[in-house]
Amino acid sequence: MDDLTGKKPAPPALDPDGDALFLDFDGCLVEIAPRPDAVVIPENLPQVLAHLSEQLNGALAVVSGRSLHELERFLQGYDGLMVGSHGAEARGMTPPLEESPADLAELQAELAGFAQEQGLLYEEKSHGGALHFRSDPSRQDEVERFAETLAERFPAFAIQPAKMAVELRPDGFSKDGALALLTQLPQFAGRAPVYAGDDTTDEPALAWAEAHDGYGIKIGDGESAARYHLAEPRNLRDWLAAAVEV
Numbered sequence: 304m305d306d307l308t309g310k311k312p313a314p315p316a317l318d319p320d321g322d323a324l325f326l327d328f329d330g331c332l333v334e335i336a337p338r339p340d341a342v343v344i345p346e347n348l349p350q351v352l353a354h355l356s357e358q359l360n361g362a363l364a365v366v367s368g369r370s371l372h373e374l375e376r377f378l379q380g381y382d383g384l385m386v387g388s389h390g391a392e393a394r395g396m397t398p399p400l401e402e403s404p405a406d407l408a409e410l411q412a413e414l415a416g417f418a419q420e421q422g423l424l425y426e427e428k429s430h431g432g433a434l435h436f437r438s439d440p441s442r443q444d445e446v447e448r449f450a451e452t453l454a455e456r457f458p459a460f461a462i463q464p465a466k467m468a469v470e471l472r473p474d475g476f477s478k479d480g481a482l483a484l485l486t487q488l489p490q491f492a493g494r495a496p497v498y499a500g501d502d503t504t505d506e507p508a509l510a511w512a513e514a515h516d517g518y519g520i521k522i523g524d525g526e527s528a529a530r531y532h533l534a535e536p537r538n539l540r541d542w543l544a545a546a547v548e549v
């Protein structure tokens with residue numbers, strides 16, 4: 304519900320006995336960086352996640368478009384559930400995607416070649432790749448057109464728009480699909496899903512949480528299915544820290 308300022312309210316305190324928590328990574332747990340490898344991880348973040356996971360009886364998952372191995376590197380010290388590659392990869396449950404599509408290497412070579420020719424940043428992912436145009440947002444149209452031709456040539460992959468980037472990822476996976484799988488795990492039984500995310504890729508998952516007796520927290524500006532709002536990742540980190548029992 305919007306208040307008189309048009310802003311949605313901040314979320315209520317987390318209920319460790321009744322809530323399950325799903326957290327996006329970039330732009331949500333950590334600030335967006337100029338390059339994806341330049342994110343700054345607050346020193347105590349893995350420990351906060353580890354403590355929260357314990358308090359929630361394991362009903363906490365990081366759900367990201369990043370490759371799983373990168374998430375693991377960034378969040379050393381947190382050993383709980385993680386979903387990577389927009390729902391295709393997972394730690395702590397059966398990985399939804401067992402094998403990469405056969406033409407992955409060919410697709411990645413096309414993306415890398417285009418990036419090199421055009422002076423764009425290419426980010427290789429476990430099951431796909433992304434072209435970043437944050438350094439020159441005027442390139443968006445041509446990058447999107449190229450991605451569309453690739454999606455036609457490589458039907459096992461789908462386009463994933465993101466903030467200042469276009470990604471090709473395996474078709475058929477999504478963050479809301481990941482939530483549907485995660486909540487089948489025994490530790491999620493009877494808990495209300497709470498999802499926090501900042502991007503268009505999070506909207507289906509925010510809507511999923513709202514539709515399953517939980518709620519969404521949108522980080523940053525923009526229309527959202529979430530009923531709650533926090534301005535910046537540091538506000539989410541404060542909200543998480545407040546829920547950690549000391």
Ligand SMILES: [Mg+2]
Nearest residue numbers: 327329330502
């Ligand atoms: Mg994000």
